Amino acid sequence: MLTLTCPYCGVAAEETELHPGGESHLKRFGPGSSDTDFEAYLFARKNPKGVHFERWRHLYGCGKWFLAARDTATLQVFGTYRAQTPTPPAEIVAAIQAARPHWQPDWDTSPPRNAEGDSAPGLGDDPAPNPTPARDSFA
C-alpha cells in the first residue's frame, strides 16, 4: 500500500488515510485569461509515466493538504513537502535525481528575478501596454 509521510504532522499515513488531489503546481487562470489558458488550467494534465508531482490531503489525520513527488510507473515515493511552494524544493529534486540521474526539472530553477532579467512568460511583465488600441473585430 502506498505510504506518504505528512509534512505537517509527521505521520506516515497509508493510502486509506489520505485523499488524492491530482496534479500539483497548477497555475490558476481565471476570469480575464485566454480561453486556451483557462481550458489548460481546468483540463490539460501532464499525466506523466514517471516522475509526478501531486496534491494529497491527510484526510483522516490532521486534515492538511500537502504535496508529494512520486513515480507513477513504479510507485516509488521521492518525498513530500508543504503545499505553500510554487515549485518542488531542492531536496526533493535531489532525491529524485539520486534515483533517476537523467531526470531534469521542467520548470525554471534559476533564482527568480536575477540580474540578467527574468524572461518567464505570462507573468504580466510586459514592458508597457500596447499603445495601439485593439481593433474591434465586429466593426
Place this chain on the structure above:
Amino acid sequence: MSVMTPASDATPQHGATARRSGRYSVFAIVRQAMGLHAGWGRAWASPEPRRRYQVVVVGAGGHGLATAYYLGKNHGITDVAVIEKGWLGGGNTGRNTTIIRSNYLQDPSAAIYDKSLKLYETLSQDLNYNVMFSPRGLIMLAQTEHEMRGYRRTVHANHLQGVATRWIDAPELKRLVPIINIAGPRYPVLGGLYQERGGTARHDAVAWGYARACSDMGMHIIQNCEVTGIDTAGGRVRAVETGRGRIECDKLAIVVAGHSSALAGMAGFRLPIESVALQALVSEPIKPCLDVVVMANTVHGYLSQSDKGEMVIGGGTDGFNNYTQRGSWQHVEETVRALIETFPMLSRLKMLRQWGGIVDMTGDRSPILSATPVGNIFVNCGWGTGGFKAIPGSGWAMAELVARGTPGPLAAAFGMDRFAEGRFIDESVAAGVAH
C-alpha cells in the same frame, strides 16, 4: 496517394470470401479433424514493417484494430499498419470485465454505444470469428432513492433515443437474479434499470477476430514494436520512430488508451486525460447461478458469470495517477465487501486471479474521437473504464474520421474542442463507476 505496395498486398479483399487464413466453418472443422488439426493456418500474419503506409494506427487494442478494420471495410483503405508495443489485445482490451450495454443518458453517448451494440449483434458473422457475444441482459441496481430517480430518467431518455430499456421493480429483479439479497440492510435493492439486449462478449476474441480480418485485407499488424517518437514538420506528421525503425505515413491514428498522454506529448500537444488503475478479479468456477450482468454503482461493484463458471468482478478505480497494471488492495476489499452484502453466497468463494489495467479518464468521463493540433494526426481515447462495449462503434466512427479528415455524425460531439467550449458530454453522473 502514390504508395508502393508489394505484389502480395496489392489486392485489397473485402468481405469474408477470400480469406488468407481460411474460412472458419463446421466444414472446416471436419476437414481439419481429418488432418488431426495440424493444418490450420495462422489467424494473422507477422510481417516485416514496410517503410511507408497510408495510415498508421498506434495501439492494437480493440479500438485500434476496429479502426483499421473499418478503414478497409467501409472506406477501401487497406494500406494500413497497426503498431503495437506488446501483443495485440494485451492492454485494457484483454483485461476488462466485458460488460456491453448502451443505456446511456446523453444522446451522443447513446448513439455511439448503441451503434456499437448493434455491430456486436452480428460481429461473429461479419468477422467469421466467434466473439461469443452473449446478450444475456444487464441490470443496474438502484440502491438509493436518488439512483432510482436517476435510472427512471435514463429509461425515459433511452425511449427518446430508441434504445429499449425498462425499469423493473425489486420482486421482478429477484426473479431474474435469484442469488441477490434485496433486503439490505445497508443498501436495499429498490429496483433496477434493465437492458435486455446488454450482455458480454469474449474480450480476446474481439481483438483476435478484428486482427484476423485486418490481416486478411492485407493490413500489417506489427507487434512487439513500440512507438518512441513522432516526427512532425509544419504542423503535420511525417513518420513515427519505432523499436523497428522509422515508419512513414500520410495519416496517424493514436489509439493507445492509458498511454495517450505519452503519445500526444511526442506529437507536441496535451490531452485532458489522466491515467489510473482499474482492477478486476475472478473467482473459482462454480455451477451456473447468474445469467444476467449485474452492476451496483452505489456500492461500486459489478458481477457476471463467465461461460467457464467464474464470477467476474470489478469495482472502482484508484484515485491517483498510476501506470502499474496492478491497483490498490483496498479497492479489492471495498468491492468484495460491497458485493457480498448484495450477493451473500459470494462470501464462500475463493478468488483465483486479480489484475489491473491503465484506464484513460477524461474531464467529463466521455471519450475523445478527434482531430488534433497536428493536421493529419487523429486521436481516439478517453474510453476510461467503459470502452470494451464501444469497440465496434468507436472503430466505425474513427475510421470515418481518419478517412475523411472530418468527423461523421457518431464522432462529431466527441471532439476535444468540447473542453474549451464547455460542451461536455457529462456521463459521470450516470456512469461514474467502472463499467
